[in-house]
Amino acid sequence: MTEPEPATSAPAPPGRHPELEDQLLAFGAARFHHGHWQVEEVGDEANPWGLRTMRTRHEEIHQNLNELTLFGLLLEMTAHRAREGEGSERYSRLLSGLVARCRTTHEVVATYLSSVSYGRTGPPAEVAGDAEYWGYFELGAELSARLPNPALGVLAVWGLGRLAMNPRLPEVLSEKGIQGFFLADLRARDAPDERFLRGMEILDRPFWARAAEQVAAYFGRHPDWEEYFGARAWQLTPAKMMKLEPIPGEERVHVSSGGIDEGFENDVANFLLDQAGSALEAGGMAFVGLQERIEVQKQVRAASNLWVPRLYDSPVILVRSKLERLFYGERLIWRSPPRRARVSDLRNGTPRDFGAYRNIVQEEGFLPLYLRRREDVLANHLFEREDDLPPDPVLCYARKQRQEEDGSISLDVQLLRQPTELITLGMWAEERGGNVGLLVSGSALTSTSPEAVAPWLEHSGGAALSILLDTDPNRILACLEQSWEVLIWHQQEMVEGGGQEVLFLYTVGKQTQPGLGFFRPANSWLADATLRMLDRPALPVTLQATGGRIEGISRELAEMEWTFPLHLAWAAKRYLNEESRFVPERPPPVAGGRR
Amino acid sequence: MTETLSSWVEARVPVGSEVGPADLEAWIEELGLPSNPRVQAAVSGAVREWGAAQGSLAWEPGGWKVKVTSPLVQGSISAALLWGILGAFQIATPIAAAVIPAIVPLLFSVEKVRLTRGEEEVLAHLALADRVRTETPEKLYQQLPASIREELGFLDFLDLVEKLVDAGRADRKGGEAIAIEPEGRARLRVVFE
Numbered sequence: 001m002t003e004p005e006p007a008t009s010a011p012a013p014p015g016r017h018p019e020l021e022d023q024l025l026a027f028g029a030a031r032f033h034h035g036h037w038q039v040e041e042v043g044d045e046a047n048p049w050g051l052r053t054m055r056t057r058h059e060e061i062h063q064n065l066n067e068l069t070l071f072g073l074l075l076e077m078t079a080h081r082a083r084e085g086e087g088s089e090r091y092s093r094l095l096s097g098l099v100a101r102c103r104t105t106h107e108v109v110a111t112y113l114s115s116v117s118y119g120r121t122g123p124p125a126e127v128a129g130d131a132e133y134w135g136y137f138e139l140g141a142e143l144s145a146r147l148p149n150p151a152l153g154v155l156a157v158w159g160l161g162r163l164a165m166n167p168r169l170p171e172v173l174s175e176k177g178i179q180g181f182f183l184a185d186l187r188a189r190d191a192p193d194e195r196f197l198r199g200m201e202i203l204d205r206p207f208w209a210r211a212a213e214q215v216a217a218y219f220g221r222h223p224d225w226e227e228y229f230g231a232r233a234w235q236l237t238p239a240k241m242m243k244l245e246p247i248p249g250e251e252r253v254h255v256s257s258g259g260i261d262e263g264f265e266n267d268v269a270n271f272l273l274d275q276a277g278s279a280l281e282a283g284g285m286a287f288v289g290l291q292e293r294i295e296v297q298k299q300v301r302a303a304s305n306l307w308v309p310r311l312y313d314s315p316v317i318l319v320r321s322k323l324e325r326l327f328y329g330e331r332l333i334w335r336s337p338p339r340r341a342r343v344s345d346l347r348n349g350t351p352r353d354f355g356a357y358r359n360i361v362q363e364e365g366f367l368p369l370y371l372r373r374r375e376d377v378l379a380n381h382l383f384e385r386e387d388d389l390p391p392d393p394v395l396c397y398a399r400k401q402r403q404e405e406d407g408s409i410s411l412d413v414q415l416l417r418q419p420t421e422l423i424t425l426g427m428w429a430e431e432r433g434g435n436v437g438l439l440v441s442g443s444a445l446t447s448t449s450p451e452a453v454a455p456w457l458e459h460s461g462g463a464a465l466s467i468l469l470d471t472d473p474n475r476i477l478a479c480l481e482q483s484w485e486v487l488i489w490h491q492q493e494m495v496e497g498g499g500q501e502v503l504f505l506y507t508v509g510k511q512t513q514p515g516l517g518f519f520r521p522a523n524s525w526l527a528d529a530t531l532r533m534l535d536r537p538a539l540p541v542t543l544q545a546t547g548g549r550i551e552g553i554s555r556e557l558a559e560m561e562w563t564f565p566l567h568l569a570w571a572a573k574r575y576l577n578e579e580s581r582f583v584p585e586r587p588p589p590v591a592g593g594r595r
Numbered sequence: 596m597t598e599t600l601s602s603w604v605e606a607r608v609p610v611g612s613e614v615g616p617a618d619l620e621a622w623i624e625e626l627g628l629p630s631n632p633r634v635q636a637a638v639s640g641a642v643r644e645w646g647a648a649q650g651s652l653a654w655e656p657g658g659w660k661v662k663v664t665s666p667l668v669q670g671s672i673s674a675a676l677l678w679g680i681l682g683a684f685q686i687a688t689p690i691a692a693a694v695i696p697a698i699v700p701l702l703f704s705v706e707k708v709r710l711t712r713g714e715e716e717v718l719a720h721l722a723l724a725d726r727v728r729t730e731t732p733e734k735l736y737q738q739l740p741a742s743i744r745e746e747l748g749f750l751d752f753l754d755l756v757e758k759l760v761d762a763g764r765a766d767r768k769g770g771e772a773i774a775i776e777p778e779g780r781a782r783l784r785v786v787f788e
Contacts, residue, residue, distance in 0.1 A: 026654050097746055100644045100693050104636050131617040131658040132639070139632055184748040188689035193640075197633045 025062055025099065025106055027133065028126045030055045032062040034079035034095075035308070038331040051124055052523040056330055058114035060525075062106055063329055064322075067311040069165035070288060071102055071192050073297055076308045077178045087179075097183045102165065102192035107133065109161035112140025113154060143200060146208040151229050152215070152272070156208060159273040163280060164196035166287045169296060177304030195285060202283040203276055211275045219268055229268065324586075326529040327473075331583045332521055338580035339411050341381035343388040346398055346414040347421065353414065356400050358432050366436035366464065367429040368571050369416070371396050371456055372443050380579040381411060390415070394452040396422075396440075399578070411578060419459035426461060438463035441572040444471045444518075445585060466572045469520035470584045473534055476518070519569045521582050600708040600719075604673045605666075613660045614642060614672060623679060626710070627717045627783040634679045640692030641675035648693055671696035673705055680719050684785055686762045688754040690747055697743045698752075701735065702727050702759060707788070719785045723763050732756045763787040 025032040029040040037059035066072030075098055082091035111133050115123035127133045144153025167190040172180050301307050361367050396416045401409050426437040440463045446453040608614050619639050628634055646652035646661035653660050674696040681687035707722035732753050
């Protein structure tokens with residue numbers, strides 16, 4: 001080993017970057033892709049609810065850190081270029097190099113903060129059993145422990161992460177854009193990890209003790225101080241954690257001016273960060289404040305001819321953008337590759353097929369049918385020939401399992417060709433003991449083809465309808481709002497299929513029977529975000545149902561027969577378990593107006 | 596007893612074995628290096644990112660693993676540990692972890708780096724390569740593969756060379772080994788040769 005390693009310059013082995021594999025921040029069953037993240041469902045967990053929430057938190061923090069910072073802009077632009085277009089190999093390597101320079105920062109912030117929100121019993125086995133991630137957790141815990149309580153500690157970990165990720169970017173980026181940038185342009189001292197570790201050294205225990213004293217002197221008499229930062233602030237509930245995730249105004253802002261977000265916690269965070277920033281500058285570590293960041297981001301994006309969204313593009317929608325990031329950011333993977341499947345027409349079905357469906361009707365009380373976009377049907381099944389699927393944009397079908405000779409499970413996708421078939425099929429199901437007849441499990445994304453989906457909905461008659469919330473829930477609710485008077489939501493933990501939660505949104509009109517349920521796979525963090533996205537002041541009553549009992553209900557409504565259609569949503573969830581993935585999509589822009 | 600750093604590493608990771616973050620942490624402890632985040636990040640970063648560039652990195656439940664497929668991997672681990680020693684003595688200037696296994700053999704005669712273990716401490720004898728003192732930093736920099744120069748700017752390289760030469764010179768003049776005292780307990784000293 002006396003000469004420089006010749007192999008270092010060797011080209012990467014073929015197939016090394018199937019999915020930007022090495023460039024990602026991977027954590028157990030979750031992977032962060034810069035712009036979105038993916039969580040694989042794995043069963044056999046002691047606390048699936050908490051663990052799923054923790055994974056979502058972990059990945060969302062990566063996204064948050066990227067969107068808030070200049071180095072994050074660099075990561076997102078490079079990832080964008082690496083995923084598509086010419087020169088993607090160069091950008092893949094560049095992304096590897098960039099991730100290698102901020103991995104510690106990203107992972108300390110994401111691992112520590114998501115673990116703290118997991119529960120008071122300490123980090124889960126997923127972190128404790130992983131030597132590398134345990135190291136990240138410990139580093140965060142060490143920093144946090146320099147503050148008088150965990151709530152302030154959380155702000156310090158967030159704060160140093162953001163300061164580290166906001167170095168001065170090489171000028172070439174503003175001049176020539178990402179295409180003119182090479183790793184050698186970035187001084188090693190400006191790499192986030194180097195800054196984070198230096199920050200750990202500069203911002204020592206005495207510094208944080210002084211900073212915390214000053215923050216207490218300034219804010220201590222605020223009515224919220226005691227709850228969030230006082231003596232009992234060690235109890236970090238998930239709700240509290242959500243509030244403690246600062247949407248920063250301006251690191252250098254005068255606290256009294258409030259910044260963008262009016263939150264008190266945010267003022268405390270900015271006050272702390274302001275002191276940290278000054279101490280780092282005195283230690284020779286420059287960072288870029290908000291106004292300059294906004295300007296640099298504009299220049300770099302313009303020079304690169306690539307407009308990746310940033311949190312500060314439109315400060316007035318900061319909160320909405322945060323909720324949308326959660327709603328659209330997470331992709332769930334159940335099985336990869338998908339199950340093998342065969343396509344046929346339901347009306348050509350054999351007696352054996354109908355025997356199977358009759359059994360489902362007798363067991364469930366209904367026959368489930370599915371209404372999905374063709375592209376989603378394709379993505380969730382492994383068809384031998386894609387041409388077997390008709391070209392229609394929206395497909396309606398029944399589906400059942402088939403056991404192959406080798407013991408594996410495949411799926412029969414049996415299509416309905418005409419919406420009128422729904423009527424005869426509904427009668428068929430009722431005659432065979434179905435009390436509901438049909439359950440049509442629709443996907444909100446089919447509403448992007450209104451002409452294609454309308455005939456199916458028109459002919460669904462007395463069928464129960466459950467809708468998968470895989471696109472903007474507000475848009476769907478707005479379409480149906482006029483006929484509704486009550487919105488009830490319900491959140492329930494499913495114990496089937498890996499212990500995943502499902503969020504239900506269930507609606508009725510005053511005189512009508514229950515018949516429509518919305519749902520999406522979620523954990524408590526995502527469920528909460530989804531509900532907060534539903535900004536529905538037009539509805540006179542909004543109720544939360546817990547365990548089937550509904551409180552605060554008017555007498556008139558109470559006399560109606562309230563049954564939560566849990567069985568319908570469970571059936572729809574079982575359908576999802578056979579799928580490959582759940583990928584929510586942003587709706588395409590509506591002509592003639594902005595949402 | 597005295598042995599070279601290379602043979603120390605070879606004994607712990609024979610070709611065919613695997614190395615992960617827990618191993619590196621154990622070796623940092625065994626060498627008497629301070630267990631501070633900077634040293635850990637430099638050592639594990641160098642092995643992991645180098646492994647990623649070579650396609651021999653695997654992410655597994657419980658942490659990443661780099662497969663020791665050849666003496667080249669052992670060499671990169673030696674380089675990472677040597678970098679950890681430099682970091683502990685604040686001789687290293689920041690450079691990207693991934694380039695460490697390529698930079699170290701250019702600047703040091705790695706095969707001559709020896710470890711002497713006494714009862715109380717480990718003495719590390721570092722041997723700067725002759726070319727570091729005889730050639731200009733520009734020429735040295737040009738000897739690096741293009742892919743490394745793409746990752747490492749000349750200014751960062753220059754900082755590093757200057758600091759190493761200064762450290763080596765200071766050590767000679769004083770005639771004393773540099774000693775590190777993690778929490779008051781000196782377990783490692785370093786001598787430039």
